[in-house]
Amino acid sequence: MTASRFYATTPIYYVNAEPHLGHAYTTIIGDALTRWHRLLGDEVLFLTGTDEYGLNIQRAADAAGLDPQAFADSIAPKFAEAWKHLEIANDDFIRTTEPRHRAAVEELLQRCYAAGDIELDLYRGKYCVRCELYYSDDDLLPGDRCPIHKLPVEEFEEENYFFRLSRFQDRLLDWYAAHPGAIVPEFRGNEALGVIRSGLRDFSVSRTSLTWGIPLPWDPSHVTYVWFDALTNYLAAIGFGTDAQRFEHWWPVDYHLIGKDIIRQHCVYWPAMLMSAGIEPPRGWAVGGWLLSGGEKMSKTTGNVVKPLDLVDTVGVDGFRYYVLADTPYGQDGDFTYEGLVGRYNADLANNLGNLMARVATVVGSKCGGTGPAPSGDSPLSRAAADAVTGASAAWDVVAPSRALDATWQLVRATNAHLEANEPWKLEPGPQVEAVLGDALEALRIVAVLASPALPDTTQAIWERIGLSGAVTSQRVPADVAWGGYPGGLPVTKGPALFPRITV
Numbered sequence: 199m200t201a202s203r204f205y206a207t208t209p210i211y212y213v214n215a216e217p218h219l220g221h222a223y224t225t226i227i228g229d230a231l232t233r234w235h236r237l238l239g240d241e242v243l244f245l246t247g248t249d250e251y252g253l254n255i256q257r258a259a260d261a262a263g264l265d266p267q268a269f270a271d272s273i274a275p276k277f278a279e280a281w282k283h284l285e286i287a288n289d290d291f292i293r294t295t296e297p298r299h300r301a302a303v304e305e306l307l308q309r310c311y312a313a314g315d316i317e318l319d320l321y322r323g324k325y326c327v328r329c330e331l332y333y334s335d336d337d338l339l340p341g342d343r344c345p346i347h348k349l350p351v352e353e354f355e356e357e358n359y360f361f362r363l364s365r366f367q368d369r370l371l372d373w374y375a376a377h378p379g380a381i382v383p384e385f386r387g388n389e390a391l392g393v394i395r396s397g398l399r400d401f402s403v404s405r406t407s408l409t410w411g412i413p414l415p416w417d418p419s420h421v422t423y424v425w426f427d428a429l430t431n432y433l434a435a436i437g438f439g440t441d442a443q444r445f446e447h448w449w450p451v452d453y454h455l456i457g458k459d460i461i462r463q464h465c466v467y468w469p470a471m472l473m474s475a476g477i478e479p480p481r482g483w484a485v486g487g488w489l490l491s492g493g494e495k496m497s498k499t500t501g502n503v504v505k506p507l508d509l510v511d512t513v514g515v516d517g518f519r520y521y522v523l524a525d526t527p528y529g530q531d532g533d534f535t536y537e538g539l540v541g542r543y544n545a546d547l548a549n550n551l552g553n554l555m556a557r558v559a560t561v562v563g564s565k566c567g568g569t570g571p572a573p574s575g576d577s578p579l580s581r582a583a584a585d586a587v588t589g590a591s592a593a594w595d596v597v598a599p600s601r602a603l604d605a606t607w608q609l610v611r612a613t614n615a616h617l618e619a620n621e622p623w624k625l626e627p628g629p630q631v632e633a634v635l636g637d638a639l640e641a642l643r644i645v646a647v648l649a650s651p652a653l654p655d656t657t658q659a660i661w662e663r664i665g666l667s668g669a670v671t672s673q674r675v676p677a678d679v680a681w682g683g684y685p686g687g688l689p690v691t692k693g694p695a696l697f698p699r700i701t702v
């Protein structure tokens with residue numbers, strides 16, 4: 199757990215749809231993970247962005263009666279705005295139509311071409327325009343429908359350049375064998391290995407049937423296939439093809455956060471492309487499940503989209519972030535329901551954390567004149583606090599946010615139980631009351647730091663209400679979450695409810 203540099207990415211989102219809960223899901227997890235690494239003192243780069251080329255976007259632009267660039271220009275800011283609203287602290291936002299991206303794509307293509315891994319060939323196949331993927335008959339649903347979108351695929355025949363993925367099967371298997379745990383959670387890693395073991399077919403990296411893309415540097419009658427192009431954003435943002443020194447500093451990436459729908463492209467195509475170009479594969483991939491709505495993946499095509507900003511109106515930004523992070527074990531599918539969202543908000547935030555803050559502030563007001571006492575050295579809560587720190591750290595190490603928050607909420611619950619067992623509100627002012635309240639304040643301080651990646655606004659509010667100055671995010675784990683850091687003698691203020699209870 200020594201401090202180092204930490205580079206993490208989200209997928210770049212297609213600009214054919216406005217941001218929805220499914221996009222917010224992956225982005226919030228990346229944000230919380232990188233906030234945790236900032237607490238560890240790491241030098242962090244958190245990247246997100248938009249995927250703007252390809253047939254999918256060209257068609258959406260046509261339907262909107264706009265040229266594709268104007269269309270992309272109208273949607274990309276909606277992602278940036280949604281992330282701002284959700285307190286996403288991304289360090290960069292890359293758009294594939296930027297010159298820095300084009301430079302990186304050209305460089306990567308040239309390297310793979312020079313290595314002899316890109317060659318011209320004729321291709322005939324069944325193509326899903328939404329996925330921008332060819333499917334074999336085995337993969338398709340009855341009636342030649344795409345397994346992801348359930349829409350009919352289209353017959354395409356083209357002369358394409360191909361990436362010789364079939365040459366990389368052994369190299370990929372050897373690499374994964376030498377890097378166990380590179381994909382978390384493990385069962386998602388097994389899915390990727392399954393794809394590799396089942397045999398790899400070459401994939402086309404160019405199209406002549408459309409113009410909305412980056413021309414191949416050696417044959418501009420072809421434009422680059424959108425997935426080859428899109429994956430390269432992870433290199434482009436750190437200077438590949440434009441700033442070698444910066445690239446050296448940040449590559450290899452620590453985690454690509456992705457959804458299970460794009461394992462093949464990220465865990466199979468991408469490391470092979472990098473190997474071909476003489477670039478190290480990523481250090482890690484964190485693969486999330488889908489957030490389902492009515493049992494189906496939320497998507498524009500399915501028409502069951504929930505807009506994140508509508509939910510924020512009900513439970514607040516932090517309430518929404520908490521739900522996304524805590525409710526579903528990362529990697530598995532989760533079913534979004536409004537009742538589930540409100541239920542978790544009321545239980546964990548309103549009743550547990552919010553109530554703890556309110557109670558402590560009230561009793562400090564009535565028994566200690568509003569001045570928070572220092573914690574005791576040998577508090578029974580110190581053990582619970584140490585366990586929360588260890589549990590949260592171990593969970594974040596393997597990108598398990600629900601476990602990290604669970605470990606933290608054990609401390610919240612232990613602190614509420616400690617107050618109930620001692621009932622300081624019934625005692626006369628004096629050392630006993632002060633010890634109980636000082637311990638609770640110290641527990642709140644530690645909870646604020648540990649929960650800050652999930653709840654950036656409300657943990658800062660807690661920090662200030664218990665009289666501490668500066669930013670909760672300036673604290674460092676583990677040094678600043680050792681028991682005994684709350685100095686005492688600080689003004690404690692109650693303020694309005696942090697998480698007002700919601701009645702359904």
Ligand code: MSP
Pocket residue numbers: 208209210211212219220221223224249428429430431456457458459460487488489490495496497
């Ligand atoms: N543009 C490609 C990714 C290129 S990355 C080099 C793409 N874009 S997308 O906008 O369709 O979706 C991106 C990702 O959003 C999905 O892979 C997944 O990670 C996330 N999700 C979209 N819908 C989702 C859910 N309903 N639930 C959880 N995540 C989902 O694919």
